Every structure is written in C-alpha cells, then in structure tokens.
Amino acid sequence: MPDARLSVRGLGLRYPNGTHALRGVDLEVRAGELLIVLGGNGCGKTTLLRCVTRALAPTTGEVWLGGQNLASLNGEQLRRARQALALIGQHAALVRRRSVIANVACGALARHKTIWTNLGGLPSSELPGALTCLGQVGLSDLAERRAGNLSGGQAQRVAIARALLQHPLVLLADEPVASLDPEAANEIMRLLRRLAHDQGLAVLCVLHQVDLAFAYADRVVGMRDGQVAFDRQRAHLAMDDVQSLYTARAA
Amino acid sequence: MSANNPGFTADAPAMLVPGWARSMAIATRAVFIVLGMAILVQALFVVQARPQDLVTGFHGMVDIVHRSMPPDFSALPDAAWPALETIDIGLFGTIMGIILAVPLSVLAAANVTPSRWLYYVSRAVIGFTRAVPDLVWALLFVTAVGLGPFPGGLALAVHSVGMLGRLFAETIENMDMAPIDALSLTGASRLQVFTHGVVPSVLPALAGIGLYRLDENIRSSLVLGFVGAGGIGFQLLTAMNLFQYRQVSLLLMVVFVIVFAAERLSAVCRERLA
Numbered sequence: 001m002p003d004a005r006l007s008v009r010g011l012g013l014r015y016p017n018g019t020h021a022l023r024g025v026d027l028e029v030r031a032g033e034l035l036i037v038l039g040g041n042g043c044g045k046t047t048l049l050r051c052v053t054r055a056l057a058p059t060t061g062e063v064w065l066g067g068q069n070l071a072s073l074n075g076e077q078l079r080r081a082r083q084a085l086a087l088i089g090q091h092a093a094l095v096r097r098r099s100v101i102a103n104v105a106c107g108a109l110a111r112h113k114t115i116w117t118n119l120g121g122l123p124s125s126e127l128p129g130a131l132t133c134l135g136q137v138g139l140s141d142l143a144e145r146r147a148g149n150l151s152g153g154q155a156q157r158v159a160i161a162r163a164l165l166q167h168p169l170v171l172l173a174d175e176p177v178a179s180l181d182p183e184a185a186n187e188i189m190r191l192l193r194r195l196a197h198d199q200g201l202a203v204l205c206v207l208h209q210v211d212l213a214f215a216y217a218d219r220v221v222g223m224r225d226g227q228v229a230f231d232r233q234r235a236h237l238a239m240d241d242v243q244s245l246y247t248a249r250a251a
Numbered sequence: 252m253s254a255n256n257p258g259f260t261a262d263a264p265a266m267l268v269p270g271w272a273r274s275m276a277i278a279t280r281a282v283f284i285v286l287g288m289a290i291l292v293q294a295l296f297v298v299q300a301r302p303q304d305l306v307t308g309f310h311g312m313v314d315i316v317h318r319s320m321p322p323d324f325s326a327l328p329d330a331a332w333p334a335l336e337t338i339d340i341g342l343f344g345t346i347m348g349i350i351l352a353v354p355l356s357v358l359a360a361a362n363v364t365p366s367r368w369l370y371y372v373s374r375a376v377i378g379f380t381r382a383v384p385d386l387v388w389a390l391l392f393v394t395a396v397g398l399g400p401f402p403g404g405l406a407l408a409v410h411s412v413g414m415l416g417r418l419f420a421e422t423i424e425n426m427d428m429a430p431i432d433a434l435s436l437t438g439a440s441r442l443q444v445f446t447h448g449v450v451p452s453v454l455p456a457l458a459g460i461g462l463y464r465l466d467e468n469i470r471s472s473l474v475l476g477f478v479g480a481g482g483i484g485f486q487l488l489t490a491m492n493l494f495q496y497r498q499v500s501l502l503l504m505v506v507f508v509i510v511f512a513a514e515r516l517s518a519v520c521r522e523r524l525a
Contacts, residue, residue: 053436079438080438082436082438083437083438086437087433087436089429089433091429093429093430093432093433094430095430095434095447095448095451095452096427096430096452097451097452097454097455098451106434106437106439106447106448107437109434109437109438109439109440109443109447110437110438110439110440113440113443117443117447118440118442118443118446119446120446120447120450120451159433162433162437166437166438
C-alpha cells in the first residue's frame, strides 16, 4: 500500500476499572484519501482519535506518523511530533472575538514562537498563507469578519482553514458535521474530500451519518466494541456491513 | 370556542385537579399574602415610620429649597477643582482596583488557578475587601494617611478589588474552553495559548466590568468626601455645615452632571465593547 501517512497498529486502551475501550485496532490513512470511521455510540471511535492525538495514553500499540511512534513519545518531543496532526471537532472552537483571519493565523503559532507572538501578535509572514487557506475553504471574502458572527458551517470551514495552515500530514475530524444542517454538512464533507483528492492530504473522519459515509468516503472503517469490524473501499461496501455495526450489540 | 379547539384550553388544568387540592392551593396563597404583609408591617414598625411628621415637616423642606434658590453660580470656579478631584478619586480607585484584581482573579478562577491553596486565599481576600464597606476603608485610610483625596482613592481601590475580583474570576470560569484546547493542540506554547486564546476571549467582558465599576466609584467618591476623603463631597458637607444652601444647590447640580456624564460615558463604552 502506498504512502501510509498515519498507521495505527494494535492500539488498545484498557481503563483502570478493567473495561476495554479499544482492543487491537489496526488502521492506515494514506495520502490523498478520505477515510471515514463509522460505529454506534460507545464503539470507541472518538476514543481512537483521542488516543491518536494522545489526549489519552493508549495502554498498548503504536501510532506511526512521519516516521515517529507517537505512543512512545512524551513531553516536548510529543508536542513537536503532534504538530503534524490537525484536529477539527464537532464545534469549530474559534476565538469568537477575533477576526476570521486572526483565527486562521493561529494555526501557524507553533512555527513562530517569538516574543511578538507570545505577547499576542500574529505572525505577519503567515498572513498570505492564511489567506490562501481561507481561499481553499471558499471564505476569502470573510477574512475581516469577526469569528463569532459566522454561521455554523462557515465557522467549521474556518476551523478547517486553521488546521490547513498548520501544514499537517494528517487531518483528523471528530464528527465535524454533527451540529450542522444537511446542506452545510454536505458542503463540509465535499471540502474534506477535495482536500484529500486535490491536495493529497490524509483525512481521517469519524462520522455518525451513514449516508454521508457512502456519499463521500474513499474507504470506510466500521468499529464495534472497540474493534475494527470491517475496513473496505467504498465500492465494496454493502449496506448490510454497516447495519451490522448498529445491530450486533443487541444480538 | 372550545368546540373549535379540542386541545387544552386555559382552564383545562384546573378542571383536572380535584377540589380539595384547589382549596389547599388557595389556602397556601393566602398564607403567603398574610406573611408578606406581616413582614412589611414589622419593617414599618422598626423604622418608626411616621407619615404624619412628613406632612407637618413639609414646610421645612419648602423653606430649605426656597433658601437654596437660586444656585450660587459665583461658587462655580471654586467647585471645579473638587469636582476634578472627585472624578480622579474614582479613576484612581478603579485603575488601582483593576491592577490588583486581575492577578487575584486568575488565582481565584477554579479553571485556571495554579493551586487549591492560592485559590482559597485569593477568594478570602476578595470576599473580605468586598464585605468591608468603602466608607469604613476610607475612615481607616484617613487615619493612616490623613485627610484628602488620597485616602478616598485608596478606599475605593481596596473595596473595588472585592467586586472586580469576583466578577473577573466568574468571567474566566465561564469562558469557553474549546478554543483554548484547540490552540494548545496546534502546538502553540502555553503563553501563546494564553495571549491568543484566553485574553481576547475575556478582555471585552473585563473592560465592561471595569467601566461599570468606574461609574459606581465616581458616585461613591462623592459620599467619601463626607468622611474627609476630599473631593466635592467634602465641599458639600462644608457648605451644609455653614448653612450656605445656595452653594449646596449649585454643588448638587455639579454632582448631577458628573454622575450623569459618568453613567452615560460608561454605558456608551460598554455598548461599543459588546
């Protein structure tokens, strides 16, 4: 398989009380691919993302990104390696009082740890790049708008622009359309697919909407009880596979 | 009309309730009304309310108002300096209060405080400065540094710490943490997260609270003059003691202009921040 940007091997997480949130999860996200993870509530989708970003420390397994195993890193090394991951969540998490362009420029702060940026200044050399990123999400004309005045869909696109300016190897998305109406949700999914196909970004997206997965994914991973239930190209995906994710627990 | 509307009508819930429960509800309401009236009556008794005295003393009030007319505008130049003093006492108290309250409020906000111990200490300091009235602080500082505007400014500064510190801390505690977490995940340094995430999120609210406090402090600084802490309040007290009622009425006009201007200015600034 060519160019796996992120590769998760045997990832497991066991809580101190003995319950297994993840058991031996294997998956790969390749450059230029939109991978969608589906699964019922509590199947471990979000836990998987939290283990990849190391918001949670996995008990077993490896997370390979850019030649480094994130699971074995700590402290400053981890912080630096993690910059190659960008995360967008269910809510855009913008600083509402600042302009759109300022929010996007914050994605580049890690590359500019100067006195000026530590005092709240924006890295001016990054502003053209920030505008380019805004252009990629189709919001160039809103650069000066206050982030708090955007619609949910627009705010989410600004969050994606901020993530792009981070120059990530992998873009992680945790239910990015959960709080959006269907039209805005489709727009965000189209954007994620375009970023993968046109820019060669590796996108790993956790979703609840089966229809969106069928419409936009290149590959779909189904999770159940903290394990990978299937991992298929969309063309080979059947509705029965997906339904089994949501019914097997009851059986 | 209920024939057209088979759903709930306004009296439908009452019809669903049994008779004894309705009597109970009415009885409870009656008890509350009687209780409320009893509280009012005891208040009238305790303050020794005597409306008849207000009627018989009315001509005294008319007399004072008559003697204070027209206002003595020749005293206006002499009122200018104390007026400025009053405004500046309020400004000094507010600015010093903000300078003291900001670090205290960071320690007293549960979500950002560096340690539980500092949290409780700063909460105690904030509570204490608020609990002691500014007049008492003014008396304390007058005995410490003597008469004049300085003790007034100090009193307002210390008392403001109580109100500002608490409201600042609450603002920080109610802050949306999602952008903060998002920024730290991009790999930004802790200071960058603070200056780019926390500061822009809370600054407008803090400035608004500070402006509101400035308005209150300018009003308080008028009263502080009465205990010798300078400003136009002291001038007002002196004029009253000397029975210079025409001067008193002029000073009251000046006070009105100051208070009204401070309130409008603070409101306009706060609106622009919102």
